[in-house]
Every structure is written in structure tokens, then in C-alpha cells.
Amino acid sequence: MSKEKEITIYDIASQLGLSAATVSRALKDHPAINKHTKKKITDLAGKLGYRSNTFASNLRQQKTNTIGVIFHELRSQFMVAVLAGIEKITTEANYDLIIGHSSETYEKEAANARNLFHKRVDGIIASLAFDTEDLTHFAPFVQKGIPVIFFDRVFENSDGVKVIINNRKAGYEATKHLIDQGCKRIVHVTANLKRNVYSERLAGYKQALSEAGIKCKEKYLIINDLTEKASVDAAKKIMAMSPLPDGIFVTNDFCAAVIIQTLKEANIKIPEDIAIVGFNNDVICKIIEPKLTTINYPGIEIGEIVARNLVSHLQGNANMNLTNTIIIKSELIVRASSLRKKTNKSSAKK
Amino acid sequence: MSKEKEITIYDIASQLGLSAATVSRALKDHPAINKHTKKKITDLAGKLGYRSNTFASNLRQQKTNTIGVIFHELRSQFMVAVLAGIEKITTEANYDLIIGHSSETYEKEAANARNLFHKRVDGIIASLAFDTEDLTHFAPFVQKGIPVIFFDRVFENSDGVKVIINNRKAGYEATKHLIDQGCKRIVHVTANLKRNVYSERLAGYKQALSEAGIKCKEKYLIINDLTEKASVDAAKKIMAMSPLPDGIFVTNDFCAAVIIQTLKEANIKIPEDIAIVGFNNDVICKIIEPKLTTINYPGIEIGEIVARNLVSHLQGNANMNLTNTIIIKSELIVRASSLRKKTNKSSAKK
């Protein structure tokens, strides 16, 4: 427990009869320093257990080498995957991450933003909470020229870079698939329509219905917060409908899994009575019985792209401000939960 | 995009004809400063958009107000819950978190430790990777008197504070429950026995068997890495046994769920043919069919306790070094996957 004194460049300098400036440069591999002295310095630094003081360095250089991340929720595979992608790129580039999560409330999101602002992060990566209605809490960053990049939950018409998938197309494909499977009464379970991801998927849903000449009924739209309880309620609401719907497009795999579970307990057969499609391609898709048809939302790639954009902007290799929106590919993955017709693809692996 | 100059205490001081020292004290609510001047200062600071420079402050105070967290994996409900618990306490106490994850390898764990050491965190919270064999990578912290606290995956005989559950007891109860349900040939699927959590659960398993006069067979012990693939393999191994086992105690819910799924596909009935108990009480327990009996491992509480201990040590309110091990309660939660006898508790909710 003996708290030894920290070694500084001054200690190294005096032990070698050099100046602190030389030591500083040597440790950063500055080209002006003689190879031979450089070696002496790094050797001694190693021996003494020198560790550079980030604060002194940050203070002088006026930058923190830290990126702030604001997530609405961490309990989803998708989000963790995005995080892993971000982490991979940022650690390679030697940036630290400060992670804040909003638990889906605007209030905490704004508090996180303030905190990160005070911590002087060099850049921000964010996905919005359910109830965020404007981006004023990010204004301080914009004013100071600190780059902000959004993914997944974004304001489509805002400035700043956004990395998203084509949610409308995904919603369209999910619904179209159900229609192709013979569904006529298709429920859509989704969340707060203020969020682009949900409103766009809904738009795709409506488009597919209208193209098929199916009228979109108000009562077939269920909006909730995707929690376990809300999912059970949604299932009950669906069971109470008469006639029973024959298809459900759920905007989230976990919610879809709970709905399947609840319906099965009521002896409703999936997919024979009701076919179901989820969204995200979480592991849960393969654990629920029947396995869940879903939209693959590639989290790692999104995280990597988001981070790569931010980092190269910060390093001056590219100017983010020229970019506006980056759209990542997503695709429908068909599994048993929606397969009623034994079509070309034959039976999905059982 | 106009990068305005940052406001410092000197700016505030000169605008008010005061000294920087006074401004600094006023902003920290130092008792020696006159209420009236204090108000003038905070008002102006607000108006100018002053934000304190953490680096200057950290540099001067020689502490970072940052806690490092080393996780072996983030993709589990349990770990995310622990993180949420830690976050709750540390943000209340105004500490930042730097999170590193080892992906279950010693190498990355050590790299994370080095990084956090260089970042000069004030304290460390860690859970060990599968293949970590010693704690030398934490030695630098100990030497400098930086507190390190472990949870879940720990070395039981090491110095330092550990927060764990009684894994032996949990393993015993899980196995005993299976025995009580009439199981005689009980398989145990677990992971690297270097980790206390797994070796202890195994010990509990053996104890329960021996008390019931059941011989513990080598071939009934399956050790893997708990991934999806490994879980499928484990299930196949089990199906190949003759006679078929009639009970499985799995050390992890996700792995248990995959095994259930795989067994069901082979037309094995759960729990009639084989009863199954998992570990952790992840949400997946309630989604898998039948619902999974498991051990409740209270992540949030563990996170809170770990963080509370560390924070109060750092704040000088308590000395962690007097504590050695904190044991949290865990309990068996019985659900359908193991219920063969309709006993006193009658049928678990269907």
C-alpha cells in the first residue's frame, strides 16, 4: 500500500542529464530526437515505471481523446453489438469511450449530454430516447464545433451525420412477406412514432398493405414501449380481436418473442393461426419456438461505420460535415414463425 | 461551427474585478466566500457558459474521479444488470466509468488493465475472463494503493474485496431440486473450472449427489464455453448417452435455453424425459418453452454493492481493506422446465 511518488518526465530528464523537452519528444517518438538518446530515455522510462499524465497532456493540447456515447438502452443484443463495433474502431484509434444511457427518457439523455459536454469529449455518438422531441441538448456541441453523429434513432431532417437502415423498406418487406404467406389481417406492434425507426417501418407496412389492396385498419396498430409487460398486453389485445388477426409484424424481437409465448399459452398456433415477423435478429429469434422470422439489423457494422466516420473526422482525414446520411443494408430472414406456405425455399430449417 | 474561446475562471475573475482564487472557491461552494459574491460569480459563469476544465483540476488534485470496469462479456443480462447497478451508484457519487471488456481472454483483460492504469483510474471493478490464471496484471494497482474490487468471477483466496454469491450452495440447491423431482442421472453443463463460480457450483452438484447416494459420473460432466454452438454440441452429446440422462443442471440460462431447444427438436420432452435447471434468471427463462427453472442471481444488487463499497472507500468513509468477501443472497426459482411432480406448490404457472 506504499503510495510511491509518480515518475515524471522531469525525473527521467534529470537522471539522464537531459531536458524535459527532450524526454517528452523522445517518448512521443518525435523525429528530431537522436535514436540513441531516444533509446536511453524509453529504457529508463520503462525501468522506472513511468506513466504519462494524461491530464497534463490534455490540458496542454486542449483535447481529450475521448468520445461520448449516448444509448437509449443497453439491454438489447443490437445495442451491445453496436457498442462492440464502436469499441473496436475507437480503441484501435486510441480513443476512450464514456458511455451514458438514457433508459429511454429525454431527461436522462439531456443530463448525459450535459455531462459529456462538461467532460469535453472530442465527439459524440448517439441514438435518441423514446420521448426526445428536439436536439437542443446537442446544440452546445454544434456551437463549439464538436462533431455529433447519430445512428438508429435519429431526426431525419436534422443536420449532422446519421447512420441508419432503410426502415421503410424493411417494414415494407416484412409486411409484404406476411401478405405473400396469405395473411390478410395484419397487426403491427410498434413503439413511439416520434422515432423515425418506428414511423418509417409503419410507412412501409402501410405501403405494402395498400399495394396489396388491403385496407389499413386503425385497430390493427398497437403502440407500446416494448417492455415485457407491454408485450403481454399487446398479445392479449390481439387475442381479443374478432376475427382473429392472421399476421403480426412486431418492431422488436424480444417483444415478438413474448407475444408468441403468450399466444401459444392461449393455444393459438404459430404460424398456422397467426404468422409473426420480428425485427433485429437477436439471438432470441433462434430460441423461441417456432423460430422467429425477422429483419437482420447488423449492429456491429453500424457501430464500426459510425465510429470510423467520427474518428477519421477527428483525425482530419475526412470531413464529416460533407456527409449527411449513410444507409446500411438490412434484409429479411425467413424462419418458421411466418412460414405457412411450403414455397420454393421449402421448409425453413426446422 | 465557430469555435469560440473557452471561458476560464480568469475571465470571470477579471470581469468582476476579483481573483481567480475567489472564483475557484466560489464555484466549489467554499464556505469562506461571501454569499453575495458567490452569487455574482455563479451567475456570470452561467451567463458566459463557463465549463470547468477537468484536466486542470485533475492535474492539480492528482485524482481522476474515474473508475475502471473490466467485464468478461457484455452480452448477458446479468452483466448488463451489474453494470446498471454500478452506474447508478457511481453517477450519484459523480464518478465517471471507463468500461473495458475482455471477451473472455486473459490477453485482452491484461491490456485493459494496463490501459486503465495509464488512465489513472481511482479504482477498479473487475470480473475475470475464462482463462485468467493469476492477478499479476492487477499488481500495479495494488502497489500504488489503488483499490481493486472483484465480483462474480474471483480468486477466492486472493487479497482484495470480493462480492459473490454462495455458488456452492446454489449448485447444491439446483441439483437437490432435480433429485427431489426424481432425477437419477443428472448431467452438469458448465464452463472453465478455473473460475470459482463454476468449480463451486460443481462442488455443490457433487455434494447433492453424494448426499442422495448417487454416484457422480465423469461422463455426466460437460465443460464448454457457453456459446451457442457449444450449447448445441452439449445437447447432442447428451442425446447420445445411453441411457438418456433425466436431468441437466446448466450453469447459464442462455446455454440451457439452447439445449432445451435442441432437445425438443429431437422430440425429447422437457421436463418429462429430461428436467432442466439453468442459472442467472435472465429474461430468456420466461421466453423459452417450457419456462426455465433457474437460480436468481441479482445483478443490480451486486453492482450496487460493489460500487457502493468502492465509492465509500475512495471517499474515505470506509476502509475497504478491512472487508474481504461479501456474499449476496441467491435463490432457486422453480418453473416448468424441471417440474415433474405436481407437489405442494402445485403446477408452476403454466
Next chain:
DNA sequence: AAGCAAATTGCAACCGATTGCAATATTTTT
């Protein structure tokens, strides 16, 4: 060996907040 270019190294002023101690202002005591 003088002259000049290139390679190394050092000087000293930052970056912005903190804090022990001294100085000044205000209030209370006698």
C-alpha cells in the same frame, strides 16, 4: 581548417484550476 547545413537539444512560456498562507475588510468585544 574555415564555412555552412543539418541534426539535436534546451529554454521558457504556456494550459486552467487549486490551495496554503498572508493580507485586508468587517464585525464584535471591551
Next chain:
DNA sequence: AAAAATATTGCAATCGGTTGCAATTTGCTT
């Protein structure tokens, strides 16, 4: 009203690394 006590404020050094510019050393040319 002077002395003593208390409340406020300022001085100036400090934390440790960085960097423009100057100084010094070394190498090369003729």
C-alpha cells in the same frame, strides 16, 4: 475608539507535458 476576533479575498506556487524558437553540436564540403 482601540483591540481582538472573524470573515473575505488575493498572492503565487504547483500539478506535468507540450512546443515555438533559439542555441548548440555534429557532419560535410571545399
